[in-house]
Amino acid sequence: MVLFNPILILILAAILCMLFWVKPQIQKIITISAIFLFFASAVRLTYLVTTEGIQTVQAGEWPSPFGITFVADTFSALMVLVTSLVSVACIIYALENIDKSRKAKGFYPIFLFMIFGVTGAFLTGDVFNLYVWFEVMLVSSFVLISLGSGKAQLEGSVKYVILNFLASCFFLVGVGLLYKITGTLNMAALSVKIKEVEEPGMITLSALFFFLSFGIKAALFPLFFWLPASYHTPPLAISGLMAGLLTKVGVYAMIRFFTLIFTHDTAFTHQLLLIVAGLTMLVGVLGAIAHNDFRKILSFHIISQIGYMIMGLALFTPLALAGAIFYIIHHIIVKTNLFLISGLTKSINGSFQIKSNGGIYDYFPLISVLFVVAAFSLAGIPPLSGFWAKFILVKAGMEIHQEVIVGISLLVGLLTLFSMTKIWTAVFWAKGTKKLEMLVSSENHFQNSFLKEKYLMIIPVIFLAMITLWIGFFPNLLLDLAIQASDQLIQPDDYINAVLKRN
Template sequence: MTNLLVFPILLPLVVAVLFILARVRDRHAGTVAIAGALAHLFVSFMLMARVMEQKVTVLWVGTWPYPAGICLVADYLSAVLVLITAVIHTAVVVYAAKDIETRQIKAGFYPFMQILTAAICGAFLTGDLFNLYVWFEVMLMASFGIMVMENPAGRLTNAVKYVALNLLSTLFLITAIGLLYGLTGTLNLADLHDKAAGVENTALFTSTAMLMMTAFGIKAALFPLFFWLPAAYHTLPAAVAAFFAGLLTKVGVYALIRLFTLVFITQTHITHTILMGAAMLTMVSGVVTAASQMDIRRILSFHIISQVGYMILGLAIFTPLALAGTLVYMVHNIIAKSNLFLVGGLIHRATGTFHLSHMGSLYKTHGLLSAGFFIPAFSLAGFPPLSGFWAKLLIIYACLESGHYTAAAVAAAVGLLTLFSMAKIWLEVFWKQTPPKDPLPLPKNYSAWMMAPVLCLCLFTVLLGLFMEPVMQLSLAAGEQLMNPAAYILAVKGGG
């Protein structure tokens, strides 16, 4: 009996409800949201501690037993991702407290963020396929809401594309769930693992797996299903973009990892080979498209795609080490990517633009901000001892160790092109002199409260890199756990 599992979902939900029912005044909104985020961080931390102790912990919501009820399960992967979600949520809310306009607060920015957090945690924790679908829908709706929140400059045409393609993906998803239910008669993931082995028509099973892969592939922004992401992310306010960029695609990646290590593992020579192809194409197409962009947010958005490719590559290789690499990559990338979008917001505040051509000189005038960009950017490019180095190293090593030399070469080449893009931003934004026609950077048009989360996340990036051994131990344990789901299944069954 461990209700602790429900708190990462429940707590933000309660905070969101409180926001409306208690009519939190606009000027207190930030404080309440930060308090809520900190509480969420606390319970996520407790959950992590619990999982470190018990390895897998399960809660059967409503006390209904296996496999009929809905269970929440936290293994290493889930617990780590919940914790990292809480961290990003906190950072973003602290940043937003000084950045978001009253208009957006009135439109319900904070409750939406809270529910979005709840949904993300729900997706990470649930042990039931249909419940996963529900959390995806909550997530999607919350993201729609935040996206169209009163931001008069926001272009709704981009939001339309985002909404349309995401709706298509949820339709694919529910179709796949329906078919899978028809095939196996169950929705519980652990039960699905057992039933999957008994499905005789493997072609049919593979087809269902492919439909599922397409659905989550859209969510995770895999090639060639990523169009919705670059279409919309660059229109978002910095805090929102940071949150979305860090987490939304990763939930898709998480779902792929969960399903393709627990359920769809009978035909790995087909499914995981396809995943590998998709991963490589995703890595390359993301990084190539990024190179052509001149808007910071567009560059970063395309890089999200590229980096999702690395994570999926780890899944496709399908060894404990590779999955550990995927986990390290996810943690690293969520932190670094969110941070970069926050920095993008600060750059905008300092220069009034997002376009590389129109800015410059920040290295001279904004030293701290330069460091704030440099650390996550070069972590993304994979420079030691920052977190991104280990992530890249693990993925490449996993490729080489399992004999996937082409994949390793692609991963390395993409690393070089990432370096190219990050160097481009650095050169244009920080080193170049501001072009004569454009205004010089403003002295410091942002408060220390907006800088603080950036620096904290930088610190995480550095610390993660310096204290890699515990992270490695945890990731390897997570990788083992994913490759040998016996413990997961036993824990789920035992709770019934």
């Protein structure tokens, strides 16, 4: 039942919010309570998985592989835990950042439904049900992007949904092929039966369809164009959550499938992944350098950082997979925080254009320090969390003599630092705008009043920055969990035995 708790909490809270549709204040209380309960249940689930082993539940008590299976191994439990962490931060931020009209139009239940879809995707043990969870997540995120009906939001949401609809079509074709050649869609059963298939070409074809589907959802090269066109349009509480989480669901699914199911021809599939990882890193960081909109720069950095995670999968060693998992957890926290920080600078200067900003360091040193923590971590500066993530991947690459991808990853790290320095110089270090200087001169306590008024936006940023610092200075706990998760992925016998109830 512990495995079901995170899912049950979210869906029950979403239904309760729907019952109080005309009372946003009650919805707010329900949502905040549910998110904190979700966090507590995620902590408990992670503890249970790491101490007692992989947990499974069969919905309706139908035996596997015939029923709907839910599975929590270390990897999926960690993903649920980090989802709960950023959900706590974003819902607190949303109390100030989301306007009353959006709250009245269903922001709270839709927010819960999106987290519900993400959590279900991490815990499902069935391929078709993964498709269902993807669709729950897609519909909810589409509504959140378009909520408010601004022109930019509608344009961004249309691009988002069209590309993700295409990903769903590829997914269904892959599902059909898998079922045709194996007769099952249970992931554990697939791992066993696919080894008995005498048509490796059909397996590879199915793998390519899943690669295209997950590649779109994860924003891999050359399938990433929807992301920078949509993630910069909604309010920052929504953008931050989506930037941190949604692409990682695609990465999670790709790691799960290409370690548990599609391991028949790693010389082809994982070499393809390695090439795509390198191109994704390069194109993403070059896109970030080319832009001057704070959120668009961050959006392109999502793309480049996804390349590092896929690099870990493509190298396909225990250390590389551990590095990929460490990188995912670090990046979800850091990227969410950077989007939330961009919202704070917008509240001060009224623009996301970095050339129209300035003066943040002079008047708001706390916000400047919080940006430095997140930005330096993204760039991989020691001893922050991003340094350890990149160090593990570089070490894994050097161990198997993959110098080219290691070189690309180091180059992209330097370019990321350059891009973050560009933001720092324009937004934080440069002289304040005339508007900001007039506000400061006309209000003696402008800085203090801003910090008091926007405390609900500042507290989540501090919270996420503290987690980043904790991971950076004390990386051993997360590294040990990442290694445990990696071992389970590389040697999936425990996963298979837990699901199929084999001794």
